[in-house]
Amino acid sequence: MDAAVVGRLAQVPGAARTLERRGYDGCWTAEIDHDPFLPLTLAAEHTRRIDLGTSIAVAFARNPMTVAQIGWDLQEYSHGRILLGLGSQIKPHIERRFSMPWGAPVARMREFVAAMRAIWSCWRDDVPLRFEGDFYTHTLMTPMFVPAAHDHGDPAVFLAAVGDRMTEMCGEVADGLLAHAFSTERYLREVTLPTLTRGLERAGRQRADFEVASPLFVVTGRDEEELAAAAVGTRKQIAFYASTPAYRGVLDVHGWGELQTELHRLSRRGDWDLMGSLIDDAMLDTFAVVAPIDEVAQKILRRCAGAIDRVLIGFPETIGERDIIELTSTLRRGGS
Template sequence: MKFGASMFFTDYSISPAQLATEMEARGFDTLWAPEHSHIPLSRKTPFPLGPELPKRYYDVMDPFVTLAVAASVTKRLRIGTGVCLVAQRDPIQLAKSVASIDQVSGGRFVFGIGNGWNQDEMENHGTIFASRHKLARERIEAMKAIWTQDAAEYHGEFVNFDPIATWPKPVQKPHPPIFVGGAFPYSARRAIRYADGWLPQVTGADKAPLSEVIPRFRQMASEAGRDPAAMPIIIGAQPPDAALIESYAKLGVEMVYPSLPSEPADKILPMLDLWADLMRRF
C-alpha cells in the first residue's frame, strides 16, 4: 500500500515546496494537485460533493506550476494532477506541459485526469458540456500520438491536426501513467478504454461503496480484454481510518490519500504526522 496527499494550493495554504519536502521526509509516495481555471459566479450544475462549493475551489493555483515547484525540491516524491480537466485545455499545449513536467521531475509525473462537472466553467472555455467526454477522449488520444511519434497527427470529430513536430517527449515511456477519475461506472469505462488506472470517487448521485465497485471494475476490465492486475486503483479524499485502509489493502488498492485542507504549515504538518503513523502499519 502506498500513500499520498492532495492539496488545493492557494496563496494562503502551505507552499508546494514545503509540503513536498515534508511529505518526502515522511515517506509519502505522491503529491496530488487538482485544478479549476475559475469558478463562474452562476452555476448551472451543483457541486457533486456537497451543498456548498468550498472557497479553495475558487482560489486554487495552476497544478503544473505548483507541481513543478514540488518536483524541484524533491528527489523521490512523485507528483500528479488529481485531476487535470482535459476538456478545458488545448491538447497540443497540454501535451507539452505534461512532457515538460515529466522531464524536469526526472520521470515522476502521474497524469490524473477528469472530465469535469461544472458546466459554466467548461462553456467559458468553449467546451460543450454534453460532448465533453468524447472531446476529452480525443484529446488524450491526440496527446498519446504527440508523446510517442516524431511526426504526430490526429483526425477526429473535435481534435484535428496534420503532422506536427513537438518536443520534449516524456521521460516515461510510452508516456506518464494516465489515471481517470470519477464515479462508477462511467469513469471506469473511460479508464478501461484509454487509461492506465482508475481514481474512483463516490458522489451524491452514486453512493455505492468502493468495496463493491472495485471488483466490478476489475471484471469490466477483464471483459474488455485489459489485464485488471495491470490497472492500478488509487483512492483519494480518504480519512485516517486504519480499518478502512486495511479493507482497501485487502482489495488490492495501490494507494490511498487524504485531501488536505488549504491551510498553513502549522495546521498541515500534524496531519502529515498522523498519516505517517498510519503508513508504518502498512
C-alpha cells in the same frame, strides 16, 4: 499513501518536502482555486522520490496538444514521476466558467487520451502526426515545435470517473482511475470495480497493470473531542457532494437517494451548516473511515484491501508529525 498539496505557490516547496520526509508515496494537486500544473514544477524541484500528480486537471478546459506538452515537460523535469490525472468536470463549468464546448464527454475524453498518445508517439518515435477524430484534429508538427527527447517514458494517464460509461472507458484507455472521494466501499466494490473490469477485459488488459487511486475521508483524533471536531467538517464535505445530482447513484446503492433531493434544495439556499447536520453517524461511517489515531491505519487498510491501490488522505491538523510518520510507515508496509 498519498496526500494533496494545496495553497499558494510559495507554500508548495515546503509542503512537498514535508510529505516526502513523512514517508508519503505521492503528492497531488487539484484544479480548484489554483492552476494544477505549476505546483508540480516546484514539487519536482524540491523532492526526489515521491510521485507527482494532478487530481484533477480539467481536460476539456484545454486541448490534447497543450496537455501533452505540459505532461512531456513535467515528466522530463521530474525524472519520470508524473501521474497525469484528468477529469471532464460538468457541463456548467465547462461552458460557463471555461467558455469551452461540451458534449459527449465519454467519447470526447477517449479521444483526448488517444490524441495525447499520438502526439507523444510523434515526438518520441519520430513518426508523422496524423490524428483526426470527431473532436480533435492534430496533423501539423514541424521540427521547430518538437521538444527534446528524454528517457523517462510517457506520463501515466489517470482518468476521473464515477459513472459507468466513463469508468468502463477508463479501463480501456487509461493507466489508472481516479475514484471520487464520495465513493463508498460498497459502491466501489459492487459498481466501480466490476465496471472497470469490463473495460480492462475489452482492451485485453490485466487489473495488475492498472492502478485505482482514491481520496478517502478520514475522521480521527487522540480522544473523543478531537474525533467530534474532525467529524464536523467531514459531514459538510459529504453533504456537499451528496447534493450533486450526478452523484445520486452512490446514495441509491445505500437506499439514501431521496436525501440528495433535500440536500440539493438546501445547497441552492446556501444552508451548508444544516446540510452537514443531515449526515448522521451511519452515513459518516459509510463514507469515511472513523477511528481513533491508534486504530485508524488498520481500518484504512481494511477499507482499501483489494480495491484501492493508491489512497489519498488528509489528516486533521491536530495529528502530530510523529503520528503521521508512523501511520505512513504502517500503511506502506500493509499493516503489522
